[in-house]
Amino acid sequence: MKDMSDTKPMILTVAERIDDRGDIMQLTLTGDGPLPAFAAGAHVDLLVETPEGPLWRQYSLCGDPAETGCYRLGILKDPASRGGSAALHQLLRAGETVHVEGPRNHFPLAPDAERSVLFGGGIGVTPMLAMARELHAAGAEFTLHYATRSAARTAFLDLIATLPFRDRIVLHHDDGGAAGPLDLARDLPPPAPGTHLYVCGPQGFMDWVIGAAETAGYPGTRIHREYFSAEVDTGGAGFEVECAQSGVTVTVGPEDTIAKALARAGVKIEVKCEEGICGTCVTDVIEGGIDHRDQFLTEEEREDGDQICACCSRASGAKLVLDL
Numbered sequence: 341m342k343d344m345s346d347t348k349p350m351i352l353t354v355a356e357r358i359d360d361r362g363d364i365m366q367l368t369l370t371g372d373g374p375l376p377a378f379a380a381g382a383h384v385d386l387l388v389e390t391p392e393g394p395l396w397r398q399y400s401l402c403g404d405p406a407e408t409g410c411y412r413l414g415i416l417k418d419p420a421s422r423g424g425s426a427a428l429h430q431l432l433r434a435g436e437t438v439h440v441e442g443p444r445n446h447f448p449l450a451p452d453a454e455r456s457v458l459f460g461g462g463i464g465v466t467p468m469l470a471m472a473r474e475l476h477a478a479g480a481e482f483t484l485h486y487a488t489r490s491a492a493r494t495a496f497l498d499l500i501a502t503l504p505f506r507d508r509i510v511l512h513h514d515d516g517g518a519a520g521p522l523d524l525a526r527d528l529p530p531p532a533p534g535t536h537l538y539v540c541g542p543q544g545f546m547d548w549v550i551g552a553a554e555t556a557g558y559p560g561t562r563i564h565r566e567y568f569s570a571e572v573d574t575g576g577a578g579f580e581v582e583c584a585q586s587g588v589t590v591t592v593g594p595e596d597t598i599a600k601a602l603a604r605a606g607v608k609i610e611v612k613c614e615e616g617i618c619g620t621c622v623t624d625v626i627e628g629g630i631d632h633r634d635q636f637l638t639e640e641e642r643e644d645g646d647q648i649c650a651c652c653s654r655a656s657g658a659k660l661v662l663d664l
């Protein structure tokens with residue numbers, strides 16, 4: 341179940357920074373004492389100051405959930421990002437502080453899984469490392485497939501070499517590696533009841549693994565996914581949004597979003613990622629059809645039709661009534 345709990349903001353200190361292969365920095369963040377507990381799959385939000393203004397960015401925790409004194413993260417300096425990761429790489433030296441919210445978990449392990457198969461593409465391995473630690477501690481059956489372009493650009497190799505369950509981690513590099521490139525015809529197990537898949541990585545990697553799993557017969561409830569970023573088309577026909585509590589009504593234009601149109605009218609919906617992946621902006625819908633554009637809500641939640649990601653999704657008809 342997704343964790344949508346409110347969490348307190350914290351100011352944490354960079355206790356250690358390791359500049360790893362593949363433009364990935366490993367960070368260890370500490371506070372004054374034990375930090376709020378998390379389960380594998382959780383992420384934290386980091387506040388990033390950029391020339392364009394403050395941004396909140398989500399990063400998965402890759403450390404051991406049993407370790408309460410620090411949060412460990414891996415952050416890719418992504419040239420395709422909107423500036424958040426590059427600014428963090430520049431700013432977060434050892435000893436610097438950063439505003440953090442969370443942890444929250446939208447990507448938990450299924451408690452009833454008999455076998456877990458984890459697919460991490462590139463930086464998508466970060467939540468998988470925490471999952472592997474938790475599964476190993478529980479004595480559970482699992483395999484982690486870690487796919488990257490080349491060994492020379494693969495982060496966490498030094499860490500993996502020290503893990504007691506390193507024989508459960510299969511390294512795949514497009515240019516070779518011990519196991520060769522990830523081959524889903526070989527590496528995706530048949531969809532036996534009790535087998536759960538976990539997928540995280542770039543969008544193309546996610547689409548490939550999820551598509552193969554669906555074709556193989558896995559139900560959506562056993563394909564767990566976490567998106568780091570998404571190409572979202574937020575445009576479409578205009579529509580009206582009425583806020584039932586405040587009585588405010590706005591028109592959302594073709595290039596506009598619900599969150600922006602409401603903000604201009606003084607109704608604030610908190611947003612973070614603005615691309616439909618973090619769930620911060622989820623708002624209850626009282627009336628009207630929804631054109632979902634996000635990657636956050638599950639199929640079941642979409643079918644219920646009573647929640648919308650206001651940063652990117654739209655009305656499918658002429659009007660939506662929101663519980664605001």
Ligand code: FES
Nearest residue numbers: 612616619621651
């Ligand atoms: S702000 Fe992240 S899903 Fe809308």
